[in-house]
Amino acid sequence: MSEASASIYTGGAEDLAILARTWARPPGWIGWLSAADHKSIGRRYLVTAFGFFCFAGILALLMRLQLAQPEGHLMGPDRYNQVFTTHGMTMMFLFAVPMMQGLGIYLVPLMVGAREIAFPRLNAYSYWLFLGGGLMIEVPFLLDAGPDVGWFAYVPCPRSSIIPRIAPMSGRR
Amino acid sequence: MLALAGCGGIQSATNPGGRGADAIYGLWSVFLVVCAVVWLLVMAALVWAMLRRRARHPMALAPELDSDPNTKRRLRRTVELATVATLVILLGLTGATYGVVSKIFPVHPRTDLTIELTGHRWWWEARYELPGTSASVVTANEIHLPVGADVTFVLRSDDVIHSLWVPNLDGKTDLIPGQTNTLTVRADRPATYRGQCAEFCGLQHAYMGLFVVAESPPKFDQWLETQRRPAPPPDNPDVRHGLDVFMANCASCHRVRGTGATATVGPDLTHVASRATIAAGRLPNTPGNLGGWVADAQQQKPGVLMPPMRLPPADLQSVLHYLGTLR
Numbered sequence: 126m127s128e129a130s131a132s133i134y135t136g137g138a139e140d141l142a143i144l145a146r147t148w149a150r151p152p153g154w155i156g157w158l159s160a161a162d163h164k165s166i167g168r169r170y171l172v173t174a175f176g177f178f179c180f181a182g183i184l185a186l187l188m189r190l191q192l193a194q195p196e197g198h199l200m201g202p203d204r205y206n207q208v209f210t211t212h213g214m215t216m217m218f219l220f221a222v223p224m225m226q227g228l229g230i231y232l233v234p235l236m237v238g239a240r241e242i243a244f245p246r247l248n249a250y251s252y253w254l255f256l257g258g259g260l261m262i263e264v265p266f267l268l269d270a271g272p273d274v275g276w277f278a279y280v281p282c283p284r285s286s287i288i289p290r291i292a293p294m295s296g297r298r
Numbered sequence: 299m300l301a302l303a304g305c306g307g308i309q310s311a312t313n314p315g316g317r318g319a320d321a322i323y324g325l326w327s328v329f330l331v332v333c334a335v336v337w338l339l340v341m342a343a344l345v346w347a348m349l350r351r352r353a354r355h356p357m358a359l360a361p362e363l364d365s366d367p368n369t370k371r372r373l374r375r376t377v378e379l380a381t382v383a384t385l386v387i388l389l390g391l392t393g394a395t396y397g398v399v400s401k402i403f404p405v406h407p408r409t410d411l412t413i414e415l416t417g418h419r420w421w422w423e424a425r426y427e428l429p430g431t432s433a434s435v436v437t438a439n440e441i442h443l444p445v446g447a448d449v450t451f452v453l454r455s456d457d458v459i460h461s462l463w464v465p466n467l468d469g470k471t472d473l474i475p476g477q478t479n480t481l482t483v484r485a486d487r488p489a490t491y492r493g494q495c496a497e498f499c500g501l502q503h504a505y506m507g508l509f510v511v512a513e514s515p516p517k518f519d520q521w522l523e524t525q526r527r528p529a530p531p532p533d534n535p536d537v538r539h540g541l542d543v544f545m546a547n548c549a550s551c552h553r554v555r556g557t558g559a560t561a562t563v564g565p566d567l568t569h570v571a572s573r574a575t576i577a578a579g580r581l582p583n584t585p586g587n588l589g590g591w592v593a594d595a596q597q598q599k600p601g602v603l604m605p606p607m608r609l610p611p612a613d614l615q616s617v618l619h620y621l622g623t624l625r
C-alpha cells in the first residue's frame with residue numbers, strides 16, 4: 126500500500142473484520158451454492174462449459190458414425206436432426222460463449238487488480254441461470270423431444286410443423 | 299490419392315462442367331496455391347529464425363533482441379515488407395473474388411431458356427415456359443438442359459427455405475418463400491449431375507436431391523417435345539382400371555395432363571416413367587421401387603408428405619401398370 130492511501134485509511138481491525146465477514150462464504154453446502162467469489166464462479170463456468178463440450182462431442186461422434194457409410198442405420202432422420210441441432214446449440218451457446226466468459230470472470234479482476242468483478246452476486250446468479258438453461262436444452266433432447274430445426278432455426282422452417290403449408294406465394298396458382 | 303477421390307464425381311465442385319463452376323473452381327485453385335505458398339513461406343521463416351537464434355546464442359534461454367542499429371533497421375524493413383505483401387495478397391484475392399462473382403451473377407444475364415424451379419418439402423418442381431405458346435411443361439426432380447445455352451432458373455419456394463446446389467454447374471442459390479431469386483447457368487458438355495438441397499428444410503432435407511441432365515440441343519428438343527405431350531389414354535382394361543384407381547386415390551395430390559387429375563400437392567406424374575429416379579433422387583425408378591413407394595412411401599422417406607396408400611394388391615398392380623405407360 127502506498128503512503129497516500131495508507132494515510133487516508135482511518136479504520137482498524139474492526140473494519141477489516143466486517144469486510145472479511147462480508148466476503149466470506151457461509152459454511153456447508155449452502156455456502157458452496159451461494160459462493161460469489163469470481164474465481165469459484167469462473168472455475169464453475171469453465172468446468173460446466175467443458176462438460177457441455179464433452180456432451181456435444183459425443184453427439185458429434187454419433188453424427189460421424191451415422192455418416193461413416195451411406196444409408197447408415199444408426200439413427201433415423203428425426204433423431205439425426207435433433208442431434209445436429211443440439212450439437213450446434215450446445216457448442217455455440219453452452220461451450221464457446223461460456224468458456225470465454227469463464228476465462229474473463231476468472232482472469233480480468235486479477236489482471237486489473239480488483240478484489241472482485243462488479244456485481245458479484247449477479248455474476249453468481251448468471252452462472253446458475255447458465256447451468257439451468259443448459260439443462261433445459263439437453264433434457265428434452267434426452268427425452269427424444271429436442272429441437273430439430275438447426276441451431277439457426279430459419280423461419281418458416283420451425284413453423285412448418287404447426288402450419289403444414291403456408292399459402293403458395295409464387296403468384297401463379 | 300484419397301484427397302482426389304472426390305474429383306470427377308457427378309456431385310463435385312472439383313469437376314466443373316459449366317461456366318459458373320469453372321469460375322469457382324479457378325478461384326478456388328488460386329486461393330489454394332496462394333495460401334499454400336504463403337503458409338510454406340511463413341513456416342520456413344519460423345524454422346529459419348529458430349535455428350539461427352539457437353546457433354548464435356547456444357547458451358541463452360531468452361536471447362534479447364539485437365540492439366545493433368543495423369539489425370534493427372533490417373528488422374523494421376522485414377516487417378514493413380511483410381505488411382505490404384499481406385495487403386497486396388489480400389487485395390488481390392478480394393479483386394479475384396469480385397471478378398468471379400460478377401461472372402456468376404452478371405447484372406443483365408443472357409437467357410435462352412427459362413425454368414421456373416419451385417422448392418417443396420422435399421422435392422423440386424420444374425416448369426419450362428415454351429416460347430411462342432402459353433403452354434408449359436411441368437416435371438419434377440429431373441431437369442434437362444441444352445448444352446451451351448444460358449438457362450435461367452427462376453427460384454421460388456412453396457413452403458420453407460431451400461437451396462439449389464448443383465456443384466458441377468454453379469454455386470448455391472436459395473429458394474425463399476415470398477421472394478424470387480434467379481440463377482443463370484450454362485452447361486458446357488453433355489453429362490448428368492446430381493444436385494442437393496443445401497438449406498436445412500426439415501425432416502427429409504437429406505433426401506431432397508435432383509438430377510440435371512445436360513444434353514445436346516437436338517436431344518433436348520426431343521425430350522421437351524415428349525414431355526409436352528399429354529398422357530396417352532389407356533389401351534387395355536388393366537391399365538384402364540389402373541387409371542380408375544389413380545383417379546380415386548392419387549388425383550387429390552398428383553397431376554397427369556390429359557386426365558382429370560390436376561392437383562399440385564405432389565409431383566406432376568404425366569411422364570413419371572421417363573424419369574431415372576423417383577422421390578427426389580431417393581430411389582432408382584425400377585418397378586420394384588415404384589411398387590414399394592406407392593404402397594408405403596413412409597418406408598423409404600419417413601415423414602414424406604405422401605401417405606401410405608394401402609391399396610389392395612390387384613389395384614396396386616393396375617396402378618403400377620398405369621404409371622408404367624406414362625413415358
Ligand code: HEM
Pocket residue numbers: 185186188189209210212213214216217220221274275276277
Ligand atoms: C471434432 C469435433 C467436431 C465434430 C466431429 C463435429 C461434427 C459436426 C457435424 C457432422 C455437423 C453437421 C451435421 C449436419 O448438418 O449433418 C456439425 C454441425 C455443427 N457443429 Fe460441429 N463438430 C465438432 C466440433 C464443433 C465445435 C467445437 C463447434 C463450436 C464451438 C461446433 C459447432 C457446430 C455447429 C454450430 C453446427 C451446425 C449445427 C446446425 O446446423 O444446427 N462443432 N458438427
Ligand SMILES: [Cu+2]
Pocket residue numbers: 459460461495496497498499500503504506
Ligand atoms: Cu433442404
